[in-house]
Amino acid sequence: MLLRANTQLELYRFANKVAAFVLIVFAYSCLTASVGLAEETSLPQERQIITSEWSYHWGDLPKDNLNNQWDYNNVQWKQTSTPGNIPGRTDEKIVWLKVDLPQKGWRDPYLFITSADLTIQAFQNDQKIYQFGNIDDQGNSKFEGWPWHIIRLPDNYQNHSLYLRIYSDYPYIGLSGEISIGDRFDLLNEVYHRGIAGLSFTLIVLLAGVISAIMGVIKKDRGAAICTGLLSFNLALMMFAENELSQVVWFEPLFWRYVAAFCYFLVPGFLAGIVLAWCKDKTPKVAFGVLITTALFFITVATLSTFTDFNFINAYPYFDLLFIILVLALVLGCLKQFKELGLPGILMSFGIMTLFISLLLDMLSAHDLIDWIGHAGQWGLVSFTLTSLAIYLVQDWKQQIALTKLTEHLEAEVEVRTRELQSNKKQLEQLAREDFLTSLLNRRAFSESALIEVSNAIRFNHPLSLLLFDIDHFKEINDQYGHSVGDKVLKAIATTSKESCREGELVCRFGGEEFVILLHATDSDYAPILAERLREKINKIAIQVDETTVSITASFGLICMNTPHQFEGSAEQLLEKLLAAADKVMYEVKVSGRDAVKVCDLSPDIELHARVS
Numbered sequence: 001m002l003l004r005a006n007t008q009l010e011l012y013r014f015a016n017k018v019a020a021f022v023l024i025v026f027a028y029s030c031l032t033a034s035v036g037l038a039e040e041t042s043l044p045q046e047r048q049i050i051t052s053e054w055s056y057h058w059g060d061l062p063k064d065n066l067n068n069q070w071d072y073n074n075v076q077w078k079q080t081s082t083p084g085n086i087p088g089r090t091d092e093k094i095v096w097l098k099v100d101l102p103q104k105g106w107r108d109p110y111l112f113i114t115s116a117d118l119t120i121q122a123f124q125n126d127q128k129i130y131q132f133g134n135i136d137d138q139g140n141s142k143f144e145g146w147p148w149h150i151i152r153l154p155d156n157y158q159n160h161s162l163y164l165r166i167y168s169d170y171p172y173i174g175l176s177g178e179i180s181i182g183d184r185f186d187l188l189n190e191v192y193h194r195g196i197a198g199l200s201f202t203l204i205v206l207l208a209g210v211i212s213a214i215m216g217v218i219k220k221d222r223g224a225a226i227c228t229g230l231l232s233f234n235l236a237l238m239m240f241a242e243n244e245l246s247q248v249v250w251f252e253p254l255f256w257r258y259v260a261a262f263c264y265f266l267v268p269g270f271l272a273g274i275v276l277a278w279c280k281d282k283t284p285k286v287a288f289g290v291l292i293t294t295a296l297f298f299i300t301v302a303t304l305s306t307f308t309d310f311n312f313i314n315a316y317p318y319f320d321l322l323f324i325i326l327v328l329a330l331v332l333g334c335l336k337q338f339k340e341l342g343l344p345g346i347l348m349s350f351g352i353m354t355l356f357i358s359l360l361l362d363m364l365s366a367h368d369l370i371d372w373i374g375h376a377g378q379w380g381l382v383s384f385t386l387t388s389l390a391i392y393l394v395q396d397w398k399q400q401i402a403l404t405k406l407t408e409h410l411e412a413e414v415e416v417r418t419r420e421l422q423s424n425k426k427q428l429e430q431l432a433r434e435d436f437l438t439s440l441l442n443r444r445a446f447s448e449s450a451l452i453e454v455s456n457a458i459r460f461n462h463p464l465s466l467l468l469f470d471i472d473h474f475k476e477i478n479d480q481y482g483h484s485v486g487d488k489v490l491k492a493i494a495t496t497s498k499e500s501c502r503e504g505e506l507v508c509r510f511g512g513e514e515f516v517i518l519l520h521a522t523d524s525d526y527a528p529i530l531a532e533r534l535r536e537k538i539n540k541i542a543i544q545v546d547e548t549t550v551s552i553t554a555s556f557g558l559i560c561m562n563t564p565h566q567f568e569g570s571a572e573q574l575l576e577k578l579l580a581a582a583d584k585v586m587y588e589v590k591v592s593g594r595d596a597v598k599v600c601d602l603s604p605d606i607e608l609h610a611r612v613s
């Protein structure tokens with residue numbers, strides 16, 4: 001179990017390292033690439049940014065009664081330096097712009113417009129040369145998205161002014177971003193370069209999302225990782241929808257605008273989700289507030305734009321304001337929790353603030369309040385996703401270290417416990433084999449071990465002797481001096497017996513005051529000497545009870561078998577015969593006066609041959 005957990009831990013750590021490595025390498029290479037691309041795009045191209053004076057006219061131009069064409073001449077045009085922030089708008093939904101385009105001998109001249117608010121028609125002479133969205137004769141139209149426009153110019157465009165008829169029911173009207181003229185290839189080249197640079201940001205954010213999501217799925221309780229992953233997906237989708245190349249992939253500007261808008265509306269919600277996941281124990285109320293407000297705003301805008309005439313782009317200005325309030329509230333409201341989180345908390349606030357500032361700059365430049373800042377929002381998004389992923393990786397890494405320590409501690413603990421258990425088991429096994437009073441082998445253990453000895457003796461024809469002895473008049477000792485003295489006698493005899501035997505010899509307390517010794521590899525010449533020596537030693541045992549010395553004698557029955565391999569029965573049978581014979585002989589000693597050793601040879605045919613007494 002531990003081994004499996006350890007392997008999983010190793011795998012997970014490995015995945016973490018790979019994720020961090022891939023992320024760093026990918027981020028580095030993408031940023032290097034995008035900086036390279038940015039430098040490349042700033043190189044002078046064969047295109048020219050329009051700096052000419054623009055003229056404007058609020059409301060539709062009159063029409064020439066004869067040919068029903070727009071009458072450009074019988075109106076008063078006013079001058080403006082930019083085609084964006086056109087002054088003097090009341091509640092007009094139509095503005096006409098007039099410009100004289102420069103001439104530089106392009107082979108394939110096109111006009112590039114970064115963005116128009118909202119729908120647009122382009123005319124040269126009486127000819128309509130471009131249209132995005134329908135604007136009817138009464139000057140009505142509807143929002144179709146914010147794509148970039150590339151307009152084919154007629155060959156003789158330099159001889160005539162270009163007129164743009166623009167419709168907007170949005171707070172802004174006109175053209176925004178860069179407007180340039182050049183060969184089609186150069187203009188598109190510029191768009192693709194910018195798009196690819198933007199895509200590299202998107203890919204970083206997406207990769208961060210994938211890694212976070214994978215980690216979140218692996219570690220089932222990783223709410224923060226899942227939220228970071230979802231936010232990254234959301235941001236990546238938003239960045240792609242806003243990327244110049246999205247309309248190359250699929251020319252559905254309105255669809256991409258929906259995607260970008262609704263992804264944007266969800267950002268504070270995901271931020272709040274991350275904060276909630278991070279501050280698991282002390283969930284800040286403000287994060288719940290942000291989450292609920294975001295959800296309510298999202299649902300309201302989605303419902304209104306689906307079921308009423310409300311155009312979701314009109315929610316942008318409100319959301320911009322709401323975004324500032326929500327994110328500031330989130331950061332300020334969670335400062336205490338962030339502080340408690342330590343370094344990750346500081347990084348988290350830094351990440352949110354970076355994102356906030358970059359989106360704020362983006363927002364301000366979108367509202368023409370500051371000059372256009374390229375990729376401001378995207379830098380913030382990338383910085384935030386990478387910061388949160390880094391926090392997550394660092395946090396996770398710390399957890400892994402703690403977990404490893406815990407595992408090591410547990411392993412050490414388990415090892416100690418296993419050793420204790422093994423030693424306890426050994427002790428228990430020993431206790432089960434021992435006589436509790438004398439610590440000699442008990443009868444069961446003796447039978448088991450003796451059986452092995454006997455079968456070895458039969459197999460290798462080693463001589464074998466079995467000595468059975470019983471304390472004489474032990475009952476009297478008990479009766480006269482008490483059981484405790486009797487116990488002392490038993491213990492003294494056990495010690496003496498053990499000391500008289502060789503290492504490995506089986507010495508057993510066979511019954512109450514009865515002992516048995518199996519003398520292996522001991523023949524009938526040597527066994528009687530041992531038995532006699534033991535008898536004498538027992539005689540010398542002196543137990544002191546007050547003034548009196550208790551002396552002991554015992555009666556011995558010794559059976560010797562010099563050629564066990566001649567025995568035709570089993571080891572069990574031989575052991576049984578040896579014990580029965582020893583008992584019989586010992587009984588004879590008891591009868592004949594006690595305190596003596598009687599030796600008998602046991603012949604293979606189980607006949608007893610008394611020898612010495």
Ligand SMILES: Nc1nc2c(ncn2[C@@H]2O[C@H](COP(=O)(O)OP(=O)(O)OP(=O)(O)O)[C@@H](O)[C@H]2O)c(=O)[nH]1
Binds near residue numbers: 478485486
């Ligand atoms: N103190 C003590 N006495 C025990 C123990 N086990 C058995 N005995 C006693 O041993 C005595 C055995 O007595 P008997 O069988 O009559 O034998 P004996 O008195 O030794 O007489 P002989 O064997 O004929 O010499 C009994 O009184 C038992 O209570 C023990 O563990 N401790």
